[in-house]
Amino acid sequence: MTYSVKLAVVGDTGVGKSSVSERFARGTFTDYPETTIGAAFLTATSKRPTHKVKFNIWDTAGQERYRALVPMYYRHAHVLLIVYDITNRSSYDSAKRWQREVTGVMGDAPLYVLVGNKTDLSASRQVPEAEGRRLAEKHGAVFAEVSAKTNDGISRLLATIADAVPELDRNAVEASGVTLAQPVTGEGRSWTSCCY
Ligand code: GTP
Ligand code: MG
Numbered sequence: 001m002t003y004s005v006k007l008a009v010v011g012d013t014g015v016g017k018s019s020v021s022e023r024f025a026r027g028t029f030t031d032y033p034e035t036t037i038g039a040a041f042l043t044a045t046s047k048r049p050t051h052k053v054k055f056n057i058w059d060t061a062g063q064e065r066y067r068a069l070v071p072m073y074y075r076h077a078h079v080l081l082i083v084y085d086i087t088n089r090s091s092y093d094s095a096k097r098w099q100r101e102v103t104g105v106m107g108d109a110p111l112y113v114l115v116g117n118k119t120d121l122s123a124s125r126q127v128p129e130a131e132g133r134r135l136a137e138k139h140g141a142v143f144a145e146v147s148a149k150t151n152d153g154i155s156r157l158l159a160t161i162a163d164a165v166p167e168l169d170r171n172a173v174e175a176s177g178v179t180l181a182q183p184v185t186g187e188g189r190s191w192t193s194c195c196y
Pocket of ligand 1: 011012013014015016017018019020030031032033034035036037060061062063117118119120121146147148149150
């Protein structure tokens with residue numbers, strides 16, 4: 001069974017949204033990436049023992065000037081990644097605001113994932129891991145600390161999200177009759193996209 005899932009990534013500029021997305025999609029890291037303009041689209045796949053997930057990733061721009069565009073990209077997302085930088089307290093405060101904003105628009109339908117990035121810089125940590133974990137628990141979100149730079153926690157996070165997808169699908173079918181499960185056609189494994 002293959003699922004096609006829309007995953008949106010939000011958070012302040014510089015927290016590493018594009019870096020985490022690049023890790024998911026290509027397994028690589030760029031030291032000096034360009035700030036995202038508007039949004040970027042990437043795909044990633046995760047193979048689990050029981051199913052496979054194709055993630056359609058919308059990596060949004062964190063800069064204030066693009067702020068008004070962001071809801072366009074997270075609308076109808078099945079999975080919402082809210083990213084902060086563990087060395088930057090204000091990015092964590094923003095993550096709380098993102099959680100409030102997105103929940104206001106999307107309700108409890110998507111799977112929320114709170115991600116503290118840059119664990120390789122833990123010597124400059126400003127947000128204790130337990131604090132991030134508590135916030136995630138409060139909102140029923142998955143929590144993970146990762147480093148896009150060193151790859152710490154990245155594949156575990158993608159697998160955790162992929163493992164939660166069949167349950168998300170059951171809820172989506174119940175709510176709207178729409179399934180995220182996609183027929184896989186032919187050798188080329190093309191997915192028809194639906195659902196957003
Ligand atoms: P915007 O596109 O402006 O919203 O930023 P962004 O959230 O996409 O951040 P981006 O991925 O462009 O990364 C910002 C900076 O942080 C870059 O210099 C990255 O190389 C760096 N960076 C990203 N992830 C990590 C990490 O895990 N560790 C360290 N040390 N640096 C990181
Ligand atoms: Mg970016």
